[in-house]
Amino acid sequence: MAKSSSVARLEQKIKRLHTLIDVNSLISSSLNLDQILENVMTISKQVMNADASSLMLIDEKTSELVYQVALGSVGEKLKQEFRLKMGQGIAGTVAQEGQPLLIADVYTHPKFFRGHDEATGYRTRSMIAVPLKVRDRITGIAQVINRLDGEVFDEDDLELFIALCSMAAIAIENAKMHRSLMERQRLVKDMEFARTVQESFLPQHAPKVVNYTFSSHYTPAQEVGGDFYDFIPLDAARTGIVIGDVSGKGVPAALYMAKLGSDLRTLAFTEKNPAAAMGRLNDLLVERSRRGMFATLLYLELDSGTDRISMANAGHLPPLIRRAGGTVEKVSGTGGAPLGILKGMQFGQDTTALAPGDIVVLYTDGIVEAMNAREELYGFDRLEDVVRTGPAEPDALRAAIIAGVNRFTGLSQQHDDMTLVCFGTLQER
């Protein structure tokens, strides 16, 4: 008699092992979290021969247990109405303590929360509640309620459900990781799109100005950055030339830059000179200042009729002028502080004459702060050297500067945008 009973137990164990193997392949057959949760609970209900089953995951923001799946006659009501705090009720206790519970009659358990039964009219009797664990971290709980054959759950049921839940916990974690990977990939795609939108704000063509040639270069850093440049045709003889750098990186900097660029395009026409445009632009930016964001900006007006540039500099790096004779001037000028910090700031304006063969070089700090593998900065001296000794034509000089920076940095990844604008008068007219 004893022998046949132990054979029966062995047979049951083998059957349960088979079930678990089937369960594992079913649970792992999907990476869709909702599908897995639903599978886990449907299988639990069948395998455990239970009247109802439910699964709650811990909401990491609130540390509450939230129903994800509740199967059985009152499942939907449970799902909509209940959240449990850690330590609250049997589920909350299991989630807090991390130990499974096997209860013959829950009404005798001091932690049983009768709210569910009272709200749904259901009578919970026997129950198993098991924590879902991934490497000692508790991510939720699963429970089965009332055996369909009217018996109470026993130790064998508990053992089976623990095995089932350990598989379920891993499958749920994998699905969560898959979901967050997908979200990250979507974010990367969004950022790539944001970058193409940002680049579309930059001039698509060099301006056409009699006796002048223009050349520009823009390399975005890995993230969406805050550099920008623009050419504004003001009238037949005058062209506005802008280069700037918004503090910070990412989408906020790009949006700030986009608005600033369009404001300046308007002010370039309505204000009488670069210094006045800069003053108005500064006030606009201070009014909508958020988190201290500011921009350095250099705005020049080139008058091709008189061969003069007038410029206002708001905290931006000084332009270099390579004179036809081979000397390089750093035009520090009067200027002012960056835009968007203090209202009512006044900006100085400097005017310089250009002779045939002169080239003006505008740049952002991504050029002078380009870094090599030894963490050395490219620096002003190297830039000035290339400007002094490089080709005497804007496009070729622009190419030489970028080539010089690239040679210096090698394969080191740069963390800032690099923007360069070169323009100059033709040698022979």
Place this chain on the structure above:
Amino acid sequence: MKIEIVSEKTDAGYLLKLKGDVDMSSSPEVRSALGEAFRQGKGARALFVDLSQVRYMDSSGIATLVEAMQTCMKQGARLRLIDLSPAVRDVFEMARLSSVFDIFASVSDAAKGL
């Protein structure tokens, strides 16, 4: 640690001493320390930030100081920067920031005339 922040209460207002790099990754920490100083020192005449031990400051660090200055102005207080390290001084000179911030050699100098 990228940045160390020490906060002290002085007669004229809170003093924050920054040590390390103030960049994209550490600026949020500086920002929240400044926010805390604003809460604790509500009604104070000034907020002092000692920059003598700052090795590096990028534009996000400057933006943090700009925001602190704008908050001070709204509250009728003054932001006073103390003893700029050579690295910070270079950044301030290059971007002509010395004209917008009040900069002092020491806390006692900065506390005068408040």
